[in-house]
Amino acid sequence: MTRWVGGNRFHLLENGEAFFPRVFESIAGARHEVVVETFILFEDKVGLALHAVLLAAASRGVRIDLTIDGFGSPDLSPGFISALTQAGVRVHVFDPAPRLWGWRTNVFRRMHRKIVVVDAKQAFVGGINYSADHLADYGPEAKQDYSVEIEGPIVTVIHAFVHKALAAGQRNAATSFAGQLRERIADRAHLLTQGWRTEPAPAGEAAAIFVTRDNRKHTTDIERHYRIAIRAARHRVVIANAYFFPGYRLLKEMRRAARRGVEVRLILQGEPDMAIVKTAANMLYHHLLSAGVQIFEYCERPLHGKVAVSDDAWSTVGSSNLDPLSLSLNLEANVIIKDRAFNQLLGARLDDLVQNSCKQIHAADLVEWSWWRVLRSFFVFHLLSRFPAWAGWLPAHAPRLMPPAAPAEASVNAGADRVSHADAA
Template sequence: MSRWIGGNTFRLLENGEEFFPRVFECIAAAKHEVLVETFILFEDKVGNELHSALLKAAARGVHVDVTIDDYGSPDLSHEFISTLTEAGVRLHAFDPGPKLWGWRTNLFRRMHRKIVVIDGKRAFVGGINYSADHLADFGPQAKQDYAVEMEGPIVGTIHTFVSKALAAGQRNAGVTLTARLRDKVSAHAHNLAESWRGATPGSTADADSGGAAIFVTRDNRKHTNDIERHYRIAIRAAQKRVVIANAYFFPGYRLLKEMRKAARRGVEVVLILQGEPDMPIVKTAASLLYHHLLDAGVRVYEYCERPLHGKVAVFDDELATVGSSNLDPLSLALNLEANVIIKDRAFNQHLSERLEHLMANSCKQIGHEDLPQAGRWHTVRNFFLFHLLRRYPAWGGWLPAHAPHITPAFNRLTSQTIANGADKVTQA
């Protein structure tokens, strides 16, 4: 998954208004298989529309596997789940945990990916969950976010990853894999090779034969810092500009250092962060870094129209990334994430234009005059902050870890009562 795979096409999808209709349209056209991973699935108008699309696909004989995170999607009703499972949809809950006095205990190491794969030939990756707060008509708290639709050999890599993740999670849970699932995983590389005219998923293809991409994931075993490492490499290689739009921003020391070094060597480094956050702590944490960033020449913008939920970036004129990973301790040190690194000049230009539009129309640039005057407390605070940033990607490994498992969602329902009115997850 660390090699460039060429011959792909990419389409930027901004917010739920573009993302949901396109995903539902592709599910409606699916002939063989639909794979979905999401952190949040709420039983609102968006979740119900996905529910309907999946039921119709299953009724046509399409094999449907949906994996939700147990922490992010805790409140699905018995009827919502049972109608899916009775139709043949395999609905899985990632790493369910028991409640203690009504409180959920499985707080960390969540499955935060947002992936859709249709028939092994089309994939979507990004930061958009299945909830109505990704639509503008939700109101002032509607989220600004992005995803990318892909066709080409990179889809084979993503399909294999999702299939193997599902199989591994079921093995960890002690679930016996069906012969169909075993055969599907083992035969997948051959099938995709046929579909893409000899391009084996995961192999290096000619980057000039179409847009190239790398599918990058983060887990708590072998790939603990892959996404952060790709960010650092891209920033280090940048010659002209870096624009990063990220919802939850509190990066580790090495990533922060690369941003400052790039700005000091003359690269235009721009950050678009939350100005109207869904949680106040998000802005508070990011603002602790503003002096440090501005002193190095990094430009900081706050998006003030509504909560920013995007996790995208562009580097120079060709490279871009879209995915689920924030630049904060949860995403960089604990959660399971997925990003796509895209090498495509047209895609880079389009995403750049959308980010420029955001800055010009909905953002406030932050200057030194907007910050509290630095004093003795500022110096002391920065000393401790420096050491926190330097260490936190490592301390993620100190927290209790286990082999995460995937449980059929209907089993989860029958083994515990889903509390009505449980707190909804706001950070995703």
Template sequence: MDSGGRWVGGNRIALLENGEEFFPRVFDAIREAKREVIIETFILFEDKVGLALHAAMRAAAQRGVKIDVLVDGFGSPDLSREYIEGLTSVGVRMRVFDPGKRILGQRLNVFRRMHRKIVVVDGELAFVGGINYSADHLMDFGPKAKQDYAVELRGPIVAQIHQFVLRAIALGDKGPRWFRRRLKRAPPVEREAVGETEAIFVSRDNRRHTNDIERHYLAAIRAARQRIVIANAYFFPGYRLIKELRRAARRGVDVRLILQGEPDMPIVKTAASMLYHHLLHAGVRIFEYCDRPLHAKIALMDDQWSTVGSSNLDPLSLSLNLEANVIARDRAFNQLMWERMDRLMRESCKQIGEADLESGWSGWRLVRSFFIFHFLRWYPSWLGWLPRQVPRLTPAEVVALAERREQREKNSQKNGKDAVTPTEVA
């Protein structure tokens, strides 16, 4: 699937921080849509955010807007039949990426997830980032509310993103061949320049674009001469990224990492902290964000290059999941990103120093460092051996019906009577 792969000028980009800025803009865009809305998201929960999205989509569909929604089967497993039918009954096409069955109540379809977060409205406006549709992206959720970012885009880059999401639907559906052939041949609709931002849309998949996002990170790190700031929720990158960050710090670049200090999953901090010695000794500065869980996937290099998207710097995002980032070359946007990150580091982070590390070079630490080093060096190749997942999209109403049937079959076995009706089987 083509992910653009070329710089496009003439765009306008805006940074959206947390759900307070992101959700109102997306919901307003859906309400104002004239022809089409396409949404891809890893998580859609049936909470106040999910219900607000539901209402906005229903209203748009009822006035004739074509709406397509793609959610991930692992990330969004608990949508009710009523929620789904409330959308499909007014013409919303809702699909689930790889809806795996639960075994002993556990979701086992962990690998190669559809982790992208994209919205395209009328082929003219796009949102790309790391924010899911769930209430834990709002401050009033409490101490576990996530800190995260997305971008709003207008201009020629939106045509690339629009073509990308259309192809994702066509390929996943394995729909009519004539439609897929026409889509492949059709060039993106040219959009007028509306700003000064150069942008590139980059995706990671399990076919042609297996390491595109990582390659852009590596190129930007190698080119950096002044500063590198990376804020990343799940940080356990491959050997090449660690090596280039160390090299950058040693040649005098101000390299800063903003990582989780109050993680949503404790193993995240444990994994990242295993790299602290290796990074600090090369001059990399590490800041742990301590206000609440950090969910960001953003970075800036020098005074122009910036990226916002869904891709973490960990094994899942770099080697398995389907991801999407926008990279921008824009001094004003880069400066805004720097001001937000600088404020985060000054007001909400703890800088990690030598005193915070384990003292002494014990035999266990030497052994552990050896294995971590080689794991980081080779894990992309190892994970590449896992079966390549062909995108499989299933209509959400089919998934909901299958789950309901399965639950009723379980209940009937407990009660000793058949609770599945012929209508439901059909």
């Protein structure tokens, strides 16, 4: 049963300029253990900076587990990987798969989480990947995104989760009895050396819940927390989400909240990194505007955030979009925060986006739909609005964490795929 954990401190990190220095500084100060999960790791200036700080930590004897997604991070060179593994970093690839005629085949049910835990005392959760397109100097395609730095007892919950994920993935990958035995011995040896672990002391006043989505027991947890917050809202709800096409129940709660007088604001992509993102969201505009939901398109650069605030205390930051991939297929992680100060800060940052970088969409701005658009939208909406049901038909499997491919196999066409697999990050 998920419960609120008190005594935490949350520090909002907006964009790579705030996020990367804090993560790298934390890893540089690690004494015992670093666990990193990410969907995308590119071999650019950001990825190389992470690479360097992990190598330095490993050289000090810090135990490091780095998990990347096989679909999101296919372009790392053999030299990049081998330097890590030779230094003792345990590199894991989530569900790697061979290519078919040059195409990546492992599309569904990706490991989309972005988590860092350092010495079981400090954690980072959010939506920022390790790639240069999260920095403003990348140019017009630089992403707008958020993460949080966390201290306090909730870090124990996050730490336990990442270790459970590592253990489960390794067990699923080690199909032979000997392989499973080796993994159990290694994990047991690690547990015996964790005398350094202590319960983090209270660090602040915030209560929090760490919420994840998987394909087994927690298939709708993140969406459910969104619905609970919207249903309980009395004054305002502000949701900034990059990939927006939620299911029927979440849309219904937004419309109901707006109709009972709650100010419901959506901040969506106005300059999308994929054209289909805006097309899909546009199909919902009439439906939402007619109930009083306010829609703003962020037009300064691509929006990649997955954050929200409700009333004066509830907030969430994480990796989960509000689309079929995140809500019904991918492995995701959000932190739900109950804290007035954090709510006010995040709310102010979102208000700044609305006031200075967004265009409000009104019903009069929408092009009159032809009969074909009406018909198409009807079928697409009713198909996707029930995606939690049909998503279960897609292939499901136990997550596997594999070591990286041998150098001869690891080399892939770097760069050509980066646009396509970064889009849904």
